[in-house]
Amino acid sequence: xxxxxxxxxxxxxxxxxxxxxxxxxxxxxxxxxxxxxxxxxxxxxxxxxxxxxxxxxxxxxxxxxxxxxxxxxxxxxxxxxxxxxxxxxxxxxxxxxxxxxxxxxxxxxxxx
Amino acid sequence: xxxxxxxxxxxxxxxxxxxxxxxxxxxxxxxxxxxxxxxxxxxxxxxxxxxxxxxxxxxxxxxxxxxxxxxxxxxxxxxxxxxxxxxxxxxxxxxxxxxxxxxxxxxxxxxxx
Numbered sequence: 001x002x003x004x005x006x007x008x009x010x011x012x013x014x015x016x017x018x019x020x021x022x023x024x025x026x027x028x029x030x031x032x033x034x035x036x037x038x039x040x041x042x043x044x045x046x047x048x049x050x051x052x053x054x055x056x057x058x059x060x061x062x063x064x065x066x067x068x069x070x071x072x073x074x075x076x077x078x079x080x081x082x083x084x085x086x087x088x089x090x091x092x093x094x095x096x097x098x099x100x101x102x103x104x105x106x107x108x109x110x111x112x
Numbered sequence: 113x114x115x116x117x118x119x120x121x122x123x124x125x126x127x128x129x130x131x132x133x134x135x136x137x138x139x140x141x142x143x144x145x146x147x148x149x150x151x152x153x154x155x156x157x158x159x160x161x162x163x164x165x166x167x168x169x170x171x172x173x174x175x176x177x178x179x180x181x182x183x184x185x186x187x188x189x190x191x192x193x194x195x196x197x198x199x200x201x202x203x204x205x206x207x208x209x210x211x212x213x214x215x216x217x218x219x220x221x222x223x224x225x
Contacts, residue, residue, distance in 0.1 A: 042218075044155070044202065090154050090155070100204075101157065
């Protein structure tokens with residue numbers, strides 16, 4: 001069965017610090033990979049996605065993620081975080097049937 | 113805003129009751145997926161509807177059922193509510209057959225007492 005593991009449940013950083021959130025998945029076939037973000041009081045929204053091609057994908061708000069097939073990883077990065085990045089981040093894997101499996105989420109808190 | 117709407121926003125029910133949650137999909141989308149997000153957890157896939165038929169189901173008991181209507185809106189029904197059913201229920205719509213991207217609604221917060 002597919003599963004997604006997010007290594008950090010709660011991360012606290014100061015503004016301008018660099019961010020890397022870990023994500024590993026288990027699925028042997030072709031996967032589509034996603035990072036979703038849920039800002040306080042807002043609905044879940046797509047941050048970035050990987051379907052094929054360049055394993056380094058860029059998303060909104062300066063976020064990027066790198067797909068490393070050999071490590072079954074899809075880590076999220078941002079070189080310099082802002083207070084407005086405070087949110088919960090979910091890594092997810094999808095197959096061809098549109099069904100998405102989410103990780104448990106990482107709560108990111110940025111100190112001003 | 114994604115164009116996906118859900119109602120009601122909040123709901124309080126007692127154990128053993130039944131509940132119906134509603135979702136209107138984004139214009140042009142023919143597929144609706146439902147997720148349960150318990151406190152401190154990621155969303156868990158309940159089931160998906162495509163063209164009014166169930167098109168896949170997660171690990172949820174039969175007392176979780178759904179419907180999709182000709183206009184692609186959808187309902188999630190839960191019978192015999194249990195305390196553990198307390199969660200945020202998310203609906204997501206997408207267009208099947210295209211490299212997919214799901215758009216989520218704001219969710220319905222269900223509390224079972």
